[in-house]
Amino acid sequence: MKLGEGVEHAIHSVTLLAALQPGRVLPAAALAEFHGVSPSYLLKHLQALSGAGILATVPGPNGGYRLAKSTDKVTLLDIVLAVEGAQPAFRCTEIRQRGPNPIGGVPTAPCEINAAMLKAERAYRTELAKVRIADILGELDSNDEDGRIDARRCAFFEVRERRQALS
Amino acid sequence: MKLGEGVEHAIHSVTLLAALQPGRVLPAAALAEFHGVSPSYLLKHLQALSGAGILATVPGPNGGYRLAKSTDKVTLLDIVLAVEGAQPAFRCTEIRQRGPNPIGGVPTAPCEINAAMLKAERAYRTELAKVRIADILGELDSNDEDGRIDARRCAFFEVRERRQALS
DNA sequence: GATTTTGTACTCGGATAGGAAGTGTCCGAGTACACATGG
DNA sequence: CCATGTGTACTCGGACACTTCCTATCCGAGTACAAAATC
Numbered sequence: 492m493k494l495g496e497g498v499e500h501a502i503h504s505v506t507l508l509a510a511l512q513p514g515r516v517l518p519a520a521a522l523a524e525f526h527g528v529s530p531s532y533l534l535k536h537l538q539a540l541s542g543a544g545i546l547a548t549v550p551g552p553n554g555g556y557r558l559a560k561s562t563d564k565v566t567l568l569d570i571v572l573a574v575e576g577a578q579p580a581f582r583c584t585e586i587r588q589r590g591p592n593p594i595g596g597v598p599t600a601p602c603e604i605n606a607a608m609l610k611a612e613r614a615y616r617t618e619l620a621k622v623r624i625a626d627i628l629g630e631l632d633s634n635d636e637d638g639r640i641d642a643r644r645c646a647f648f649e650v651r652e653r654r655q656a657l658s
Numbered sequence: 659m660k661l662g663e664g665v666e667h668a669i670h671s672v673t674l675l676a677a678l679q680p681g682r683v684l685p686a687a688a689l690a691e692f693h694g695v696s697p698s699y700l701l702k703h704l705q706a707l708s709g710a711g712i713l714a715t716v717p718g719p720n721g722g723y724r725l726a727k728s729t730d731k732v733t734l735l736d737i738v739l740a741v742e743g744a745q746p747a748f749r750c751t752e753i754r755q756r757g758p759n760p761i762g763g764v765p766t767a768p769c770e771i772n773a774a775m776l777k778a779e780r781a782y783r784t785e786l787a788k789v790r791i792a793d794i795l796g797e798l799d800s801n802d803e804d805g806r807i808d809a810r811r812c813a814f815f816e817v818r819e820r821r822q823a824l825s
Numbered sequence: 826g827a828t829t830t831t832g833t834a835c836t837c838g839g840a841t842a843g844g845a846a847g848t849g850t851c852c853g854a855g856t857a858c859a860c861a862t863g864g
Numbered sequence: 865c866c867a868t869g870t871g872t873a874c875t876c877g878g879a880c881a882c883t884t885c886c887t888a889t890c891c892g893a894g895t896a897c898a899a900a901a902t903c
Contacts, residue, residue, distance in 0.1 A: 492659075492660075492661055492738065492742040492743075492747045493660070493742075493747055494659055494747045494748050494749075496749075496751065498748065499748070499749075499750065499751060499753060499771070500753065502771050503753055503754065503771065506771070524757060524758060525757050525758075526753045526754075526756060526757050527753060527756030527757035527758075528753065528756075567771075567774060567775070567778075571659065575659045575660075576659075580659045580660055580661045581661050581665065581666070582661075582663075582666075583666065584663065584666060586666060586667065586670055586693045586694060586695065587670065587693075589693060589694030589695075590691060590692050590693050590694035600801045603794050603797040603798055603801070604666070604669050604670065604673070604734075604794060607734060607786075607789045607794070608734070608786075610785060611734075611782050611783075611785035611786045611789075612782065614781045614782060614784075614785040615778050615779065615781060615782035615785075616778075617781075618777060618778035618781040618782075619774075619775075619778045622774045622778075627770050627771060627774070630770040631770055634767045634770070
């Protein structure tokens, strides 16, 4: 039971991109610099998010990443699944069928242990699916009474954001 | 988000040991043979379960493993934590404090993302804590209408179980 | 001066090394039984 | 025949290699802008 470090990077990156104004993008290098992580490595996860349809990319100079959906259409579950993969954490290998005396012949009833583990994971994913990026942003602004965090973001955007050419 | 294969081995082993009659133990080699897995590797996880107080060990000839608690006192969560470790799956490294412009000075408010991830994992663990080994055994017996699974277990016990010397 | 052409700089994208953790295996410490030995 | 001592075989326990996945990095493909050359 362990999640990769990339999940944290991905969520924070999406949250930062969600604060961008429409028509603006942010290069991966800027995201990496803002969070103090390796640009090359962050790029890998951003590609995963892009492949999952969460982020959209703009190539070339003045290019970068932006959200592909509205902030209330992206949940934490979407990000986790995009980065970690969609396969369940517990994978039943049917070890009851192995060994010297398997339950051969009978129509295999579902493994009770597997069912219980999957049910728990379903609860986990349901909880993650409840949290939208919009909610995260809302809580973040609520805790930012004096507007310092918002000011910090704006100052960073002023320097690193790229205005996308109107198509 | 991935659980080791040892979790499955551990749960199945505990379930099998739960079907033992009182005063009987089963060697690790027998558990491994029954499940068709490597004895040496299974032993590692059995030791973890023993260290967590879930299993009790009896050394020497006619020794082996048995449950240390009642079947309704052991949950799936206990086993998962014993094998995988108790640390949470998502570990916040506070990357918002890193980078060129951290949120220095202010008393650090808790990270909203970390809070959401931990809440989801709490739901996961709560669900696992609901399932006791006794429940698993009950479901297993319910699905075993003709008693074939029970007969298989008994036949195996007949050969491999060890009667513990009365102390 | 306007248009076309060319060059450059910047972006993302996928393929490539390094390291940590899980997986699998081995040998040593300890104990109970069985047997041989002595009373 | 019974008690005692000794040996052996079996168990768990922790220390040691191997494989896989995550982490980190590099170089190449593509694009938009800018400048220069041409009409």
